Amino acid sequence: MTLRLYLLQRLTAALMVPLIVGHLATIIYATHHGVSAAEILGRTRGSLGWALFYGLFVLLAAMHASIGVRSVAADWTSLRGRPLTILMWGFGVLLLLLGARAIYAVVAS
């Protein structure tokens, strides 16, 4: 792992700490009150706050997870060089696109 990726991995991890705590608290709260599409969408639809919260979360998670997948592949498989870079970018872009679609679905659709 290059120094830049190493630092980015740590930076995204540190920034996600409060977001994950908030997400876990929301999961526990929502589960206690019964999870339904109406309950989820009632909370998120039209909410700029949730859009920003989950927008940042998806961006950080996509970067963190793709760098992590690259590290694991480098340690535990024979992949080296360009294939590792393609794997990292491919997984990161996939997560970004699916995450953006999910946010659009629960906030704006």
Add this chain to the structure above:
Amino acid sequence: MSGLNQRLHTAGHRRDLFWVAAIVHRVSGILLACFLPIHFLVLGLAIERTAALDGFLKWTELPAVKIAEAGLVFLLAVHLLGGIRVLLIENLTWRPSQKRLATAAIGTAGVVALLFFLRAL
């Protein structure tokens, strides 16, 4: 180092609490990375129609799925706590108490997962 000594050394580090904490952090990260695309796809169902999302959420009422959900919350909690452990070890002066911190992290994650599971039942 002889082959035997090398094997003993290799086997020895696997009993180390730090090694266990590192492998738990890595495996929980891999499993979360596998889950994330599915999680986003399910939320994306709301684009098509609310009923599609509700249909999926009804499926999550099954006991086996509830157990899997508790497992996912456990993975997220354990990865969070393992990550905090890594950030502390790398950025603060190394202390012997960090082994206890690693153990406490795993234990706390277990309690969070258990809490979620009990509330969900």
